[in-house]
Amino acid sequence: MCSRYPLLLALFLALPVAAEDHRQLAALSSEAQATLRQEMLDNLIALNEILSLVAANKIKDAGEVAENSLGRSAMGKNARLPFAHRPGPQMPPAMHDIGRGGHFAASEFAAAAASGNRERALALLPNLTASCVGCHAAYRSR
Numbered sequence: 001m002c003s004r005y006p007l008l009l010a011l012f013l014a015l016p017v018a019a020e021d022h023r024q025l026a027a028l029s030s031e032a033q034a035t036l037r038q039e040m041l042d043n044l045i046a047l048n049e050i051l052s053l054v055a056a057n058k059i060k061d062a063g064e065v066a067e068n069s070l071g072r073s074a075m076g077k078n079a080r081l082p083f084a085h086r087p088g089p090q091m092p093p094a095m096h097d098i099g100r101g102g103h104f105a106a107s108e109f110a111a112a113a114a115s116g117n118r119e120r121a122l123a124l125l126p127n128l129t130a131s132c133v134g135c136h137a138a139y140r141s142r
């Protein structure tokens, strides 16, 4: 098959190179990984809800979801968990900073949305995903 499809062969040979992962490994305990994964799944749901509300021109509602699910109000909710279950303190400091920055960005969007300043809220909207992308591009947990 490969002699008939040299391009396919080249692709198979190139695959291991393409799959190489240069992201820094964050050595989280398995319990912390489980906490993080659940948080991540909730993040994505919240993000989808925010975008849907913005599209429906319900900016204030979008701001409320952003503040409660992603903003400062959503910080520190793991503090009462045993240390092994808490991803934040186990992260490299720079990774943890990206996470904190994401909470601040969500609160900034929420404040603009709450004030009814639609244009400013829209301008701040991409900041909601910037920290997701920034962290995922730089770090992995396995």
Ligand code: HEC
Pocket (backbone or CB within 6 Å): 026, 033, 034, 036, 037, 040, 041, 043, 044, 047, 070, 095, 096, 098, 099, 102, 128, 129, 131, 132, 133, 135, 136, 139, 140, 141, 142
């Ligand atoms: C501080 C770093 C960081 C930030 C910020 C971050 N993530 Fe993640 N995310 C991770 C890591 C690490 C994983 C891998 C978790 C694992 O499987 O152990 C992950 C995994 C995920 C997953 C896959 C979950 C699964 O099923 O395994 C989703 C979805 C996700 N993130 C969404 C988001 C969204 C949406 C945002 C922004 C609102 C976000 N993340 C912000 C670090 C981050």
